Amino acid sequence: MNKTKTKHAIVIGAGIAGCSVAYALAEHGVKSTVLEANNTISNEASGNTIGVYYPRLTASPSPFSEFYQYAFLHTCDLLKQLGKNTGCKQTGALMLDFDKNMRIKNQGILKTSKWNKDVIHHLNQEQASSIAGVNVPVGGLFYPQAGYLAPKLFCKSLLDAYSDMISLKINHPAKSINYTTKTKTWSVTGNDNETITADIVIIASGRKLTDYIQSSWLPLKHVGGQVTALPQTEQSSKLKVVVAHKGYIPPAVDGIHYMGSTFHRLDKNPELLAETTKDNLENINVLSEQIPSLCTNKINTKEINGRAQIRTTTLDHLPIIGRVPILLDWQIEYKGLEKGKITENMISLDSSSYYPNLYVTGAFGSHGMTSAPFAGAMIAAEATGNPLKITKEVKYAVHAGRFITRALKRRVAINY
Numbered sequence: 001m002n003k004t005k006t007k008h009a010i011v012i013g014a015g016i017a018g019c020s021v022a023y024a025l026a027e028h029g030v031k032s033t034v035l036e037a038n039n040t041i042s043n044e045a046s047g048n049t050i051g052v053y054y055p056r057l058t059a060s061p062s063p064f065s066e067f068y069q070y071a072f073l074h075t076c077d078l079l080k081q082l083g084k085n086t087g088c089k090q091t092g093a094l095m096l097d098f099d100k101n102m103r104i105k106n107q108g109i110l111k112t113s114k115w116n117k118d119v120i121h122h123l124n125q126e127q128a129s130s131i132a133g134v135n136v137p138v139g140g141l142f143y144p145q146a147g148y149l150a151p152k153l154f155c156k157s158l159l160d161a162y163s164d165m166i167s168l169k170i171n172h173p174a175k176s177i178n179y180t181t182k183t184k185t186w187s188v189t190g191n192d193n194e195t196i197t198a199d200i201v202i203i204a205s206g207r208k209l210t211d212y213i214q215s216s217w218l219p220l221k222h223v224g225g226q227v228t229a230l231p232q233t234e235q236s237s238k239l240k241v242v243v244a245h246k247g248y249i250p251p252a253v254d255g256i257h258y259m260g261s262t263f264h265r266l267d268k269n270p271e272l273l274a275e276t277t278k279d280n281l282e283n284i285n286v287l288s289e290q291i292p293s294l295c296t297n298k299i300n301t302k303e304i305n306g307r308a309q310i311r312t313t314t315l316d317h318l319p320i321i322g323r324v325p326i327l328l329d330w331q332i333e334y335k336g337l338e339k340g341k342i343t344e345n346m347i348s349l350d351s352s353s354y355y356p357n358l359y360v361t362g363a364f365g366s367h368g369m370t371s372a373p374f375a376g377a378m379i380a381a382e383a384t385g386n387p388l389k390i391t392k393e394v395k396y397a398v399h400a401g402r403f404i405t406r407a408l409k410r411r412v413a414i415n416y
């Protein structure tokens, strides 16, 4: 890989987004300091004991689907590269045709997918039950390379892989970030007013992505949710693959299925959530409705634990990855969108206005394990002048600037 003049980056946040970008930068020869507000890495959204990874595709071809195809294969390769320390089990994942809409969607995905049978194929109910190891009520799409992993171990492996290039500062919340034009450097100030300088800054702060002046306008949505730690039964211990239905259930790890998950819309800037019995019950009810064979025993919900957290997402359900646009400059440069004088595809992302060497990676919704590693690779490649060969449409679909141009086109204020 090309080594570049860039010497040092600061990554704000040590969840899967921050750890992935630090790893990818190190691959390109760039050292980084990862600042984490809490006392451990992967303690917020990336802190569940087990997370599943599989692609998220649309029935017809779309930049959305294309992004998740790149991302899924990237994560599969990365997990192989990192080895077993990620807690990863490539069990395969079965996406059940659980209702008519899902069946039609799965058929569309299969028809339009360019992947071969090693990556995706359809199983009927009998084949699906045989591969799952338990009786499932319907067939579905099967992704043999998908599976589950331990998010904390995944994050740790990413940082450990380049321990000579990545330094971690825990209990170190970043308060503000400022650019000095004269020295072409960024300085990040912490709570104690200690300042660290670097050539590049990457904001990877999960639900706090908008805590900085430069990124404060990003229109985020927050969705609360809870995973439930369900003790295995004799029947469920036979489950061999991840099964996704209206929720998801992975095979048991140390006798527990970490399955999920509930969804609750939250206000802006939500505080962390407490676990509730109601949410555990909801997860269990959905499972027993969708895969009755896994819920044959009576369950005492009082003996069951869960973990509540906040998903950060966007209105179009795609993440935000790449350089941070200067909002006011874009609103002036692309004013023509309002009157139809220019169209979105006339916008050149490369020649638009940005804060120099300031990047953002986040809003991964329910799929951070699948998508954040690829986001890290995209940013590291762009920051070091070796951009990945992905289509302009995909780059735009996840670019922060899309929110500005869409607001101009619709003649509405950017919703932040």
Ligand SMILES: Cc1cc2nc3c(=O)[nH]c(=O)nc-3n(C[C@H](O)[C@H](O)[C@H](O)COP(=O)(O)OP(=O)(O)OC[C@H]3O[C@@H](n4cnc5c(N)ncnc54)[C@H](O)[C@@H]3O)c2cc1C
Binding pocket: 012, 013, 014, 015, 016, 017, 018, 035, 036, 037, 038, 041, 042, 043, 044, 045, 046, 047, 048, 050, 051, 052, 053, 172, 173, 174, 175, 204, 205, 206, 207, 208, 211, 224, 225, 226, 227, 260, 261, 262, 307, 308, 309, 310, 311, 361, 362, 363, 364, 365, 366, 367, 368, 369, 370, 371, 372
């Ligand atoms: C219930 C639930 C179940 C889920 N299950 C899955 C799953 O099975 N598979 C999957 O792929 N995804 C799953 N997700 C989604 C996934 O967890 C997220 O997409 C992902 O963890 C987001 O990672 P992140 O790094 O962007 O954010 P986070 O993991 O929240 O990391 C952000 C970090 O930034 C730090 N930070 C914030 N502000 C500052 C600051 N000022 N200075 C320094 N540090 C700061 C925070 O402390 C935190 O550690 C689930 C989410 C929920 C809520």
